[in-house]
Amino acid sequence: MAEHSLWAFARALRQAVEDRETDHIAALLDDEVDWAIFGPIDMFPFLGARRGKEAVIDVLLQIADNFRINKFDREVTVLGDDTASTLVKCSLTANDNEKSISLRLANFARFSKGRLAKLRVVMDTFDLVEQTLGHPINLPSISR
């Protein structure tokens, strides 16, 4: 049985973000890849929607500019035929101020001919914002 497309993609993604080595990932992105990481783009301009290989490689290099990955723990993996979803816990260090950030990424990928055609990433962005600011944001309780 051939290896699921997820694994080569995941390795190439780490190479891009950790080592700024983008040749592998370039070969594994569909030319018209449909990409979105949901979150506050005012604070994190590398979040949001992108279309196409070049735009996605740009985003990965921006992420590499801003963070180093310390740990990467895949808590859940669900594999379909040409689809995959993972829940990944990451520990990052912000290059700007050496702050440690811990976050969970929920990833939904669709592959076409072994290349990433679509990606959606969801994360607990309120927690990410508080960790980045370094202090809690005061919130009212809304619950009945």
Add this chain to the structure above:
Amino acid sequence: MAEHSLWAFARALRQAVEDRETDHIAALLDDEVDWAIFGPIDMFPFLGARRGKEAVIDVLLQIADNFRINKFDREVTVLGDDTASTLVKCSLTANDNEKSISLRLANFARFSKGRLAKLRVVMDTFDLVEQTLGHPINLPSISR
């Protein structure tokens, strides 16, 4: 081929939240279910971790107290043998102030003998907080 455990579970979940009818969901929750919806529990006390069937049914009724579901659109579904993940776009109305809230839920479920044994839910909580407050939270840009 038997129906995947996800589908009966998803129907029972909606019955619980929409109609406060919890008999079906009670039969589809493992007694020791391990449950977590990641998000700011100070603002939304029904988020967070729960253990066991009764605690989870309590949470569902709290969600039912606070929100009505208007629309529910499953954008991505990935099915494993005893696992499933979905990316669901929901439109809700807050009962408190009739505010409309739109959010995406990333769900990772593991079933054991047809019952939910583990659930992890991730969402764009910063967006949820801003929608609930009804105004944006001012953020600095951190990007290089």
